[in-house]
Amino acid sequence: MGFFDFFKKKQPKTVVEGLNLEQLEKKLVKKKEEQTTYLQTTLEQLQEQLEEEKKELVKHTDILLQAQLQNKNYPERAIQIMEGNRKTYVQKAQKFNEKINLPKEPEAIQAYYKKFNEQLNTFGEGTIKNYKVLQQFFSHETTAILTTLKKIEDYMKKAEEATTKAQITTLEDIKKQIQKAQEQKKEKEELKNIITEKKKELQQQASKVQEEEEKLKKLQTGEAYKTYEQLQTKEKQRKEELEEQTTQFTRNIGSINTALKKYERLIEEKTTIQNYLTNPEEALQKDKELSIVRLLKSLRETIIKGDLELKQGKKEKIIKELDTFTHSYFTNYQQQKQTLQEQITKLQKEQKEMSIIISLQKQEQQIQEEKEKEEKEVELLREQMEKYEQIQLPTLKKELEEQIKEHLQEEITLTI
Numbered sequence: 001m002g003f004f005d006f007f008k009k010k011q012p013k014t015v016v017e018g019l020n021l022e023q024l025e026k027k028l029v030k031k032k033e034e035q036t037t038y039l040q041t042t043l044e045q046l047q048e049q050l051e052e053e054k055k056e057l058v059k060h061t062d063i064l065l066q067a068q069l070q071n072k073n074y075p076e077r078a079i080q081i082m083e084g085n086r087k088t089y090v091q092k093a094q095k096f097n098e099k100i101n102l103p104k105e106p107e108a109i110q111a112y113y114k115k116f117n118e119q120l121n122t123f124g125e126g127t128i129k130n131y132k133v134l135q136q137f138f139s140h141e142t143t144a145i146l147t148t149l150k151k152i153e154d155y156m157k158k159a160e161e162a163t164t165k166a167q168i169t170t171l172e173d174i175k176k177q178i179q180k181a182q183e184q185k186k187e188k189e190e191l192k193n194i195i196t197e198k199k200k201e202l203q204q205q206a207s208k209v210q211e212e213e214e215k216l217k218k219l220q221t222g223e224a225y226k227t228y229e230q231l232q233t234k235e236k237q238r239k240e241e242l243e244e245q246t247t248q249f250t251r252n253i254g255s256i257n258t259a260l261k262k263y264e265r266l267i268e269e270k271t272t273i274q275n276y277l278t279n280p281e282e283a284l285q286k287d288k289e290l291s292i293v294r295l296l297k298s299l300r301e302t303i304i305k306g307d308l309e310l311k312q313g314k315k316e317k318i319i320k321e322l323d324t325f326t327h328s329y330f331t332n333y334q335q336q337k338q339t340l341q342e343q344i345t346k347l348q349k350e351q352k353e354m355s356i357i358i359s360l361q362k363q364e365q366q367i368q369e370e371k372e373k374e375e376k377e378v379e380l381l382r383e384q385m386e387k388y389e390q391i392q393l394p395t396l397k398k399e400l401e402e403q404i405k406e407h408l409q410e411e412i413t414l415t416i
Helices: 021-068 075-097 105-136 140-168 167-220 223-253 259-263 272-278 280-286 290-307 313-323 327-353 353-390 393-406
Strands: 016-020 410-415
Touching: 021 075, 021 105, 021 140, 021 167, 021 410, 075 105, 075 140, 105 140, 105 167, 105 290, 167 223, 167 353, 167 393, 223 280, 223 327, 223 353, 259 272, 259 290, 259 313, 272 280, 272 290, 280 327, 290 313, 290 327, 393 410
Parallel strands: 016 410
Antiparallel strands: none
16 A cells, blocks of 8 residues: 555445543544554655655756756857856755755644745746746756656645645544533533532522521511500501691691781781791791781781681681681690600600510511522522533534544444
């Protein structure tokens, strides 16, 4: 078998089932070693042949440089032109020859082959004129140089083809894919264990939350809590009573707003009236001497005298309302309001001093903390499950099987 026969011969496809990743990696390593051995042997032979042709190129350029004209009748000017072209052509050919150096590393050959072609094209384009001139004088010698260059080009091409067919880079890429699959398989197994543990932890945390909620429920059904609820109910009732009284007071003052507005324009003591028109509750708090009683009495007299323009029905109704706004009305309202506020304050104090409140607050805080832990556990579990789902071993398996089928001529079934 020749050195190139191994690469030219298409290997028959074989079927291998049930290979795991470790077995496939060993198989690939062995295949790469075989390919590397054949390739190195081929490249060594090509290197020897290239060195021989490089020597031939030096020999032929020396022959061209020393060659004598067979025809002595060329004009002097033609001979001068020939000599200039011969010198240039030989220098460029020898310089190009020095650059030819087949890499020892197989992975560097394809890149070097591209560079070699670029240099060869540059040499050809740069010497085409020299070659044509010299063909007229030394046809045999220049043809020998061109033939040698063609052989060098052929050997370089064979080196590139051998490297391509050996698929060393491809085999290395497949090996990396196998290693990636092994890593992801390991990661997926680890994630599976983590997820199992996280689910257990989440279940435990959910039980802990439920346990703390049961403790809270027990506190809320005890006698101390019932007393606390009763105090809350009383506080709510007193607040509603206070709000109702405040609302009724504001409503009562509002019933005489029309008269107040007209009366306010007739007197100099406008500020107090304006305050009661704007915010009766706030105005009463500021009115320490209850000057409103005097002003309302004066308003009643003004209405009776007819100095305040009001419709008859409206007039009688407002006088009736004004009769209720006595000094005792305002003092009683203030006293009732103060009493309710004191009761509310007392009820609030009693609630704060109850130990059940502290217990409830602590228990509610404990439940909140446990729920936050539970939420974190849920989020961590979700993240791990997402990572787990992202690792698509079946996809990696299929890609590897296709790569092996294409490049190693084997139909395999991987077990991952």
